[in-house]
Amino acid sequence: MESFTFYNPTKVHFGKGMISMLGTELKKDGISKILMIAGGGSIRVSGAYDDLVKVLQDNGIDFIEGWGVRANPTLEKARELVKLAREHEIQAIIAIGGGSVIDTAKSVAAGFYLDDVWDIYSRKAMVKKALPLYTVLTLSATGSEMNGNAVLTNTETRQKWGTGSIHMYPRVTVIDPGYQFSLPPKQVVNGALDTIAHILEYYFVSVEAFTTLGINDSLQCTMIEMTDRILQDPADYMARASFAWTATLALNGLSGVGLKGGDWACHQIEHSFSALKPEIAHGAGLGVIFPAWIEYMAERDPKRFNRWAKNVWGVESISEAVKLFRDKIKSWGSAVSLRELGIKESDLPTLVELSMISDRIGGISRFSASDVEALLMLAL
Amino acid sequence: MESFTFYNPTKVHFGKGMISMLGTELKKDGISKILMIAGGGSIRVSGAYDDLVKVLQDNGIDFIEGWGVRANPTLEKARELVKLAREHEIQAIIAIGGGSVIDTAKSVAAGFYLDDVWDIYSRKAMVKKALPLYTVLTLSATGSEMNGNAVLTNTETRQKWGTGSIHMYPRVTVIDPGYQFSLPPKQVVNGALDTIAHILEYYFVSVEAFTTLGINDSLQCTMIEMTDRILQDPADYMARASFAWTATLALNGLSGVGLKGGDWACHQIEHSFSALKPEIAHGAGLGVIFPAWIEYMAERDPKRFNRWAKNVWGVESISEAVKLFRDKIKSWGSAVSLRELGIKESDLPTLVELSMISDRIGGISRFSASDVEALLMLAL
The missing domain is CATH 3.40.50.1970 (Rossmann fold)
Structure with missing residues (x-):
């Protein structure tokens, strides 16, 4: 920590x-x-x-x-x-x-x-x-x-x-x-994806911030369960309440304690999506980029991702956890690929350029333009 | 919630x-x-x-x-x-x-x-x-x-x-x-027991404060794991750090969110122990009273305790979870009975009397003098 x-x-x-x-x-x-x-x-x-x-x-x-x-x-x-x-x-x-x-x-x-x-x-x-x-x-x-x-x-x-x-x-x-009872399901899902992304931006920075990682396990699991509940019964007050409080805690400082301010590569890269196509909701973009980012990073440094696979998805294999994450996003009716967001392969150079406007991308490792490109290819 | x-x-x-x-x-x-x-x-x-x-x-x-x-x-x-x-x-x-x-x-x-x-x-x-x-x-x-x-x-x-x-x-x-490197192991254990008790005083009030209960699952598990680590290697800084931050979060408001202020019967009753015998550390007293309280309450209203058995102790049976809780306390060298604290059956009437000085004992259900007596018998 x-x-x-x-x-x-x-x-x-x-x-x-x-x-x-x-x-x-x-x-x-x-x-x-x-x-x-x-x-x-x-x-x-x-x-x-x-x-x-x-x-x-x-x-x-x-x-x-x-x-x-x-x-x-x-x-x-x-x-x-x-x-x-x-x-x-x-x-x-x-x-x-x-x-x-x-x-x-x-x-x-x-x-x-x-x-x-x-x-x-x-x-x-x-x-x-x-x-x-x-x-x-x-x-x-x-x-x-x-x-x-x-x-x-x-x-x-x-x-x-x-x-x-x-x-x-x-x-x-x-x-x-x-x-929040009157929100359309799509906005609930975008909120859930944004919340989960906030937690994940911190989560993988260290494996030794035990208290924070335990809280972040629980916040992710609660968010997933509450989203399922709300989509099933939009009038479920207790699920709405826990959804709301989880979203608040995901970015009020608590989820980042002892984790050096987090990584935030996915947020930075996702911002290029809405710069290119303002109609893409931030949460929907994060739902596409985050599973791909975990795949990309886990190839280089798998140990960071074992806890997440086990405690959030109940499996030992990281690639299986990523699949379960994508399956969950699909089950919520949200995109898991850039194509579903209306982004084509020919758009990638523009997205890379727009992403690189940030002065620095990534905390765990610094992303070059070619990292961003490779990641976007995985998300295509 | x-x-x-x-x-x-x-x-x-x-x-x-x-x-x-x-x-x-x-x-x-x-x-x-x-x-x-x-x-x-x-x-x-x-x-x-x-x-x-x-x-x-x-x-x-x-x-x-x-x-x-x-x-x-x-x-x-x-x-x-x-x-x-x-x-x-x-x-x-x-x-x-x-x-x-x-x-x-x-x-x-x-x-x-x-x-x-x-x-x-x-x-x-x-x-x-x-x-x-x-x-x-x-x-x-x-x-x-x-x-x-x-x-x-x-x-x-x-x-x-x-x-x-x-x-x-x-x-x-x-x-x-x-x-905290120089603390004797007994003080570490007393701190762990006090922390766990703070979490538990809130935990059983509602089964629907999902976000808070998830956090409280994780705080308990982290505290147990960190205490084991510190007793094994007192120089483990990361364990000391997570121990310390968990103890802070256990009573800074977060662990009680949506739980009506908690129950606090065990704290109130434990205070009578130190009133009778000032040499009993607060944490050690809580380690005796809390498992007994869970036993006593679970007989009346088991549903409250299922989550705890499963998420903290990994078992379906509440009585088995209580046993695992007591085994853990024993493994830390702390007491699990009033007798080990030097309290005899003949002291119980005094403890009941000292407990009842509080204007109200218990939040989930209000404890009468005979409830306190029955609970103390279970803890003897």
């Missing part, structure tokens, strides 16, 4: 109706005017929006609304919302939605005090302060609700880059699994 | 040499005069004391020393240290030691602002503020290094009672597993 610092100041209110706690929290923090950031409207279907408006009104909190954040959220939208926040002299931000909305809200919270928000993504500036951020999560996938990280896409430069700061942790997050 | 609020503001610096981070933290927080609270001297053997003194001196932080906290820490000692803290007008407290030292330090941090510190244990007063608290952990067992709880013994009234407050969380905790 490598040395680490663990610090997570986000307070989570979790469960049915817990959104009512938000009024108390905002009043306690002296917030009287807030910018609400939201996506395209699914929060009206789930009831989350109406509940939030009621909480704000009941507590006498003035709010303005900033709609229209989309999947793979853009720098342009964040800039537009920073402008809105400044015009209205708001004191805090509330994000209501999934990871894209929360990442945008984090960018606005920090960007409020910056010349341009892209500066923290391009490493030109550091976050020194940010507006207080509150979130109401309505789609479990990215873990953004309990960490200080965000990813934005600069559509001009086709860069999908990430940043992070202790000032960007949400102050309070409400997770009501009941808001 | 029941609704919950999760909030843990303690920052943990974990690993070899991480005590150096403490100087930076104290300076950042503007602390220039601090009260150091310590036990009987084992911190001189492990090197922790010398390291801390150097960090304080190097950072120009003035300190006074309050020694002499013992196992099952007393109200009297806490009162004495509150007096010392007031006399010297200190700004913060640093606890260096195990759970007893940290619990005492929490009491002093809160007691500094109270008429009498026992008021928060007897529910006469609430903690509204406390001095900032920093801890250097040198014995992993109680989890006190990352929670807001404390237990003190009022030797006059023979009450060993607990309290808790958000103001009593350590601000920063340093966990250097290297400080």
Whole structure:
């Protein structure tokens, strides 16, 4: 186990109706005017929006609304919302939605005090302060609700880059699994794949971070079981609840303890998929790249992968575990090959080029362009 | 999974040499005069004391020393240290030691602002503020290094009672597993038993808090494996590190998520052992009472215990799992019966009486005096 610092100041209110706690929290923090950031409207279907408006009104909190954040959220939208926040002299931000909305809200919270928000993504500036951020999560996938990280896409430069700061942790997050009953199965599966990928990005870095690896075994197994349960019975509250909490824990720091910050090659390479084809969901792309990555890496260094094969898939052979992983993804109706995502062999050079925009790919071993190419061939 | 609020503001610096981070933290927080609270001297053997003194001196932080906290820490000692803290007008407290030292330090941090510190244990007063608290952990067992709880013994009234407050969380905790190399095996085992008991106090409350139960399976298995490893090779750093982090996670809130605050009958009843015989270590007492409690409860409601038998002990039968649990405790050289702790059948009425001082015993089902008696007979 490598040395680490663990610090997570986000307070989570979790469960049915817990959104009512938000009024108390905002009043306690002296917030009287807030910018609400939201996506395209699914929060009206789930009831989350109406509940939030009621909480704000009941507590006498003035709010303005900033709609229209989309999947793979853009720098342009964040800039537009920073402008809105400044015009209205708001004191805090509330994000209501999934990871894209929360990442945008984090960018606005920090960007409020910056010349341009892209500066923290391009490493030109550091976050020194940010507006207080509150979130109401309505789609479990990215873990953004309990960490200080965000990813934005600069559509001009086709860069999908990430940043992070202790000032960007949400102050309070409400997770009501009941808001997720109305999600289409595909979004549940994408959330599961994103969650599993977050765990796996850390998992293979060391075989000796025993506590963390044990937790990560259990988080993977729980996620797989809960996804099966939800697809079978979308009204299963207990499965929704454990799905949601597992997704949060997969990227709140816990799953990475003692694992040197993880590897993240698959996330970096997957970002090139959505740069090429924005319609590819992040989770779906990860479902294709991760099994291939394990195959590619296990050939070089099998010992790292034995625990995973045994504890998550109950088999001794890594290739058999990869097959079981792919079979599970298929059973959830998701892609296991680039072709199924609409990517052809002739697209690979572009994907390699887009992947190599990252300054460094891979933690366990550093990936060259030819590694990325070989990996993509395995995933084709 | 029941609704919950999760909030843990303690920052943990974990690993070899991480005590150096403490100087930076104290300076950042503007602390220039601090009260150091310590036990009987084992911190001189492990090197922790010398390291801390150097960090304080190097950072120009003035300190006074309050020694002499013992196992099952007393109200009297806490009162004495509150007096010392007031006399010297200190700004913060640093606890260096195990759970007893940290619990005492929490009491002093809160007691500094109270008429009498026992008021928060007897529910006469609430903690509204406390001095900032920093801890250097040198014995992993109680989890006190990352929670807001404390237990003190009022030797006059023979009450060993607990309290808790958000103001009593350590601000920063340093966990250097290297400080634990010099611990005698018995203390390692007592720490393991205390940790396992913390997990079990939550574990059986619900069978549907899937994420938490999965984590708790893994924490138990890791603790058992690490204890075996340390007893075999006390110099195994990776085992020490995972032991330490598991003990912290067993009582930092994570293991109790969605489990209604747990049951805690075994802790309450075990407290009567040390009230009767202060030489009985808390962990050793728990090693006797917990297997008996599982036997007693499983007769009434077996379904709660099936997961534990299967996932922790790899068997289908609960009674076989209890036997394996007791065998493991025996293999660690610890007691599995009250008689081995020096308690006779004739002591039971006193133990029942001391247990019933608690206003309520048990969460899953409420224990009457005759339940306690029957349980103690099983443990005899």
